[in-house]
Amino acid sequence: MPRDPSDEELMLLYQHDNQAAGSMLFERYQGPVLGYLQRMLGTRWEAEEALQEAFLKVHERREQYTGRGSFAGWIYRIATHASLDRLRRKTRRPEGCVIPLTGDEPGEGASGGVAVADGRDNPRDAACAGELAGRIETAIGNLPPPLRTVFLLRQKAGLGYEEIESILGEPGSRLRVRFHRARKMLYQELKAELAVEEEG
């Protein structure tokens, strides 16, 4: 039975300017990478911009991919650096729908600050409508960036600790601690919602 070509096989062809292989790789990764960037940066437009930048880098540096690590690790490395650069440069300017961070009742988020839905297509807009997926997006957006990065790379992108170690240049033991802290913080914030889901 024919199987789909692996990322690494497509990359080999892409390095020789095979357009079809390049397009297949882009199609495979642009949704997940855009999702990653959007969760890292908080707004859709910025994520779209960062996506274009990241894929341009992938294209320019395709000869540098040696095949030693996974292609996913390589592309998320580029996307991570693109998003961390942007996060370093910007200060968030909240406006729009206010969602409580830690309060049990809507509007009682004073102790933990606020998260914000700030524009169309923002994943956090959905939170205003009270959907579980939107609540999760909000909770992820509220994680401190160092925790959020590790959490998304591991839980959403499915990378191993070794790859995340090489992307972030930090020891695996520290990354594990961050990953678990992130999941615990999310759980604390989402627990009540999950209970409702379970019962109803």
Place this chain on the structure above:
Amino acid sequence: MDCEEYRAKMSEILEGDLEAAETESARNHEAGCPGCAAEMRRFRAMVDAVEDLPDPVPEDPVRFEILDGLTPRPEVQAIPEIMDVDELRKYLGVTEKELAEEIGNLPAFEFAGRLKFKKEHIDRWIEERERERARSIEMARAGTWLKRWNAG
């Protein structure tokens, strides 16, 4: 393991990040504590829900042809495993004359009356030359030192 400890370590338990003894202790606790077992189900539901979060569709999909138009083609070309004389010359970055002078020393084979070079053997030949050079530098250094020592 008690309830408090179990609930504090649900993430590690689920990920398999605990020592074997601790994992067993957690499993034992879970088996005898319906409250913690339910808590773990809820935790797992959260993890599943995160994994199931949909990815957005780019408004402006990235296309190979557009990127290719934006960037000049890098000069680096793939190097064939078996090279002809000209490919070898480019690989070594030497002139035709320089190559001609060394051709007798290079590992080569003939195919249909033409010289061919296996990249792997050329690389090995290069490494051998590097080692030879390092050895001769070492010898020269040792010679200088010996001369000084004898003189002094």
